[in-house]
Amino acid sequence: MTTVKRHVPLLDLAAQYAPIREEMMAELIPIIDSQRFIMGPAVSELERGIAAYTQSKFAVGCASGSDALLLAWMALELGPGDKVVTTPYSFFATAGSLARIGVEPVFVDIDPVTFNLDPNQVEDALRKHSSVWAIQPVHLFGGCADLDPLFEIGRRHGAVVVEDAAQAIGAEYKGQRCGAIGAMGTFSFYPGKNLGAYGDAGMLTTNDPELADLLAKLRLHGGHNRYYHDLVGINSRIDTLQAAVLKVKLRYLDAWTEQRQANAARYIEMLAPLDLPVQLPVVAPYQTRHVFNQFTIQCERRDELKAHLAASGVGCEIYYPLPLHLQQCFSELGYEAGDLPVSETLAQTALSIPVYPELSLEDQVYVVETIRDFYRAK
Numbered sequence: 001m002t003t004v005k006r007h008v009p010l011l012d013l014a015a016q017y018a019p020i021r022e023e024m025m026a027e028l029i030p031i032i033d034s035q036r037f038i039m040g041p042a043v044s045e046l047e048r049g050i051a052a053y054t055q056s057k058f059a060v061g062c063a064s065g066s067d068a069l070l071l072a073w074m075a076l077e078l079g080p081g082d083k084v085v086t087t088p089y090s091f092f093a094t095a096g097s098l099a100r101i102g103v104e105p106v107f108v109d110i111d112p113v114t115f116n117l118d119p120n121q122v123e124d125a126l127r128k129h130s131s132v133w134a135i136q137p138v139h140l141f142g143g144c145a146d147l148d149p150l151f152e153i154g155r156r157h158g159a160v161v162v163e164d165a166a167q168a169i170g171a172e173y174k175g176q177r178c179g180a181i182g183a184m185g186t187f188s189f190y191p192g193k194n195l196g197a198y199g200d201a202g203m204l205t206t207n208d209p210e211l212a213d214l215l216a217k218l219r220l221h222g223g224h225n226r227y228y229h230d231l232v233g234i235n236s237r238i239d240t241l242q243a244a245v246l247k248v249k250l251r252y253l254d255a256w257t258e259q260r261q262a263n264a265a266r267y268i269e270m271l272a273p274l275d276l277p278v279q280l281p282v283v284a285p286y287q288t289r290h291v292f293n294q295f296t297i298q299c300e301r302r303d304e305l306k307a308h309l310a311a312s313g314v315g316c317e318i319y320y321p322l323p324l325h326l327q328q329c330f331s332e333l334g335y336e337a338g339d340l341p342v343s344e345t346l347a348q349t350a351l352s353i354p355v356y357p358e359l360s361l362e363d364q365v366y367v368v369e370t371i372r373d374f375y376r377a378k
């Protein structure tokens with residue numbers, strides 16, 4: 001029997017909230033007192049803040065990261081018969097946002113080191129498929145995909161790059177913040193993200209004024225003026241209360257990111273000399289600012305290790321247990337097990353361990369010792 005000496009959650013939002021509670025209430029209570037919850041001033045203030053933070057000209061708030069993707073495809077006027085090349089190793093919304101408007105996700109395999117789209121395979125897919133209008137890299141776990149080759153391939157084949165930056169706010173590719181490096185970027189403020197709301201919220205970024213205007217209309221049923229609709233959009237506003245929460249948290253994002261980076265560096269320092277059958281995350285040279293939304297190791301006997309960590313009080317999670325090309329809802333696309341081996345292997349070996357900013361040194365040492373003891377015991 002394993003004794004539980006400590007409880008180390010995968011993420012501790014209560015620890016983040018405690019020191020900012022008063023500051024948060026000072027922003028939220030006036031909004032609740034005013035009873036004006038829709039498109040209040042906090043929305044445009046946050047949009048300006050995110051545009052500045054992501055070094056984008058424009059930012060448009062919406063209801064979630066999933067809706068941000070949907071709005072991006074709607075703005076590009078994609079629909080049945082169109083295709084987008086993307087990664088199978090991501091959260092469902094990456095491909096679900098395409099499929100729900102009849103667009104076919106063309107899945108290609110990923111780089112085994114960065115877990116992000118492999119440009120060589122993107123090129124092959126674009127040669128094989130017609131009607132591919134976009135390439136959708138995901139900056140997985142907080143590290144940017146290698147964008148330059150994707151832009152080059154996109155230019156040759158007439159496809160734009162839309163960045164799914166849901167997990168990567170503040171991450172940099174060759175010194176440039178992700179989000180508006182491509183035609184558009186999409187962000188999620190799901191509570192577990194590095195910048196998390198107190199519920200669902202999302203944002204799109206772009207440098208193109210026409211796209212920004214179109215996105216701002218699409219999220220308001222297709223019109224800036226109430227009851228006048230230039231086109232058919234959806235209701236996907238960002239709540240004023242969520243915008244206010246995010247405005248407060250944005251003040252801390254750089255400090256939290258630095259703590260995540262320090263925790264990641266400390267894991268590498270502590271785990272690397274132990275010579276365990278564990279592959280540690282590698283930051284590629286072009287990932288000039290990795291924001292470690294997750295710290296994901298690849299390990300032997302992953303499921304046993306996960307059970308051991310859980311029994312020892314350590315929170316951990318498998319991102320992702322089944323790649324998107326093998327999901328039942330995409331079975332008609334005709335992919336089979338073995339088609340995208342890097343993603344499929346990672347689904348068997350990847351495990352994310354706690355890296356949240358407030359993680360204490362003692363807790364981190366405990367996580368490392370628990371992993372070490374698991375492999376040394378057998």
Ligand SMILES: Cc1ncc(COP(=O)(O)O)c(C=O)c1O
Pocket residue numbers: 064065066067090091093094138164166167187188189190200201202
């Ligand atoms: C890569 C990726 N894309 C899209 C989303 C969707 O964001 P949301 O949960 O805000 O709808 C998420 C978040 O969970 C994500 O991790």
